[in-house]
Amino acid sequence: MTRETGVMPVAIITGASKGLGRALAEALAGRGWDLVLDARGGRALAEAARAVAGYGARVEALPGDVTDAGHRAALVRAARGFGGVDLVVHNASALGAEPLRRLAELPLEGLRRALEVNTVAALGLVREALPWLRGSAEGTVITLSSDAAEEAYETWGGYGASKAALDQLAAVLAVEEPWLRVWAVDPGDMATDLYAAAVPEDDSPRPAPADVVPAFVRLLDERPASGRYSAPSLLEAR
Numbered sequence: 001m002t003r004e005t006g007v008m009p010v011a012i013i014t015g016a017s018k019g020l021g022r023a024l025a026e027a028l029a030g031r032g033w034d035l036v037l038d039a040r041g042g043r044a045l046a047e048a049a050r051a052v053a054g055y056g057a058r059v060e061a062l063p064g065d066v067t068d069a070g071h072r073a074a075l076v077r078a079a080r081g082f083g084g085v086d087l088v089v090h091n092a093s094a095l096g097a098e099p100l101r102r103l104a105e106l107p108l109e110g111l112r113r114a115l116e117v118n119t120v121a122a123l124g125l126v127r128e129a130l131p132w133l134r135g136s137a138e139g140t141v142i143t144l145s146s147d148a149a150e151e152a153y154e155t156w157g158g159y160g161a162s163k164a165a166l167d168q169l170a171a172v173l174a175v176e177e178p179w180l181r182v183w184a185v186d187p188g189d190m191a192t193d194l195y196a197a198a199v200p201e202d203d204s205p206r207p208a209p210a211d212v213v214p215a216f217v218r219l220l221d222e223r224p225a226s227g228r229y230s231a232p233s234l235l236e237a238r
């Protein structure tokens, strides 16, 4: 993906200090994207930004919480400083309880937090960026889904509900903004801090985030129709 103007495309990636967000940021930087990155923890974010800048990309790393409207506006302002917004990846995520708990024990505050981070903040960021996404030749939104959005796994109810709601926001956004690509992507299981916090006793082997990133690169290269995609299927079909 390149801008018609010859300027490099610009992506905002939330939750980019580690895990999938960081791996995706490194991959996009290697492909010539300029990047605006966020996470709450400033030190890990700065470290990630240094690694990403090593690929030659322009990088702005803004520590903050995606639930903060002022922070979301700052992310979009930073992207505009690079020339616009071509891609928003809402990757930051909250589990609602760590470890996960059955619905009978899930604190309602945890459910509210999962909805705020995973769902409400996603729409807030996309709305902030929408005028520039509409102005991009290849405006794209990627939201991170989970198989817990579709399957009824014990203890995954609060997180799964927030991801199901996010999937529906993505689906309706695609209908309302047909000139954008909107992909809800289930990355499949990955060995990350999020999974370890969700189910600490499960130490079965899982793919590293970097192994999943080629699925996202494939979407960006091939630009299929808006919809819900599974990274393992995208990787298998290569």
Ligand SMILES: NC(=O)c1ccc[n+]([C@@H]2O[C@H](COP(=O)([O-])OP(=O)(O)OC[C@H]3O[C@@H](n4cnc5c(N)ncnc54)[C@H](OP(=O)(O)O)[C@@H]3O)[C@@H](O)[C@H]2O)c1
Pocket: 014, 015, 016, 017, 018, 019, 020, 021, 038, 039, 040, 041, 042, 044, 064, 065, 066, 067, 090, 091, 092, 093, 094, 117, 144, 145, 146, 147, 186, 187, 188, 189, 190, 191, 192, 193, 194, 195, 209
């Ligand atoms: N890992 C899996 O098996 C799996 C499976 C299905 C779907 N997913 C989804 O894939 C995405 C990436 O997950 P991951 O496993 O890579 O997670 P991770 O390694 O735990 O990384 C999460 C990132 O989000 C940031 N973050 C969390 N809350 C934030 C907030 N409120 N505001 C800003 N940044 C925030 C974290 O940094 P700070 O904590 O410093 O803010 C970190 O950079 C998530 O949407 C997750 O739901 C993961």
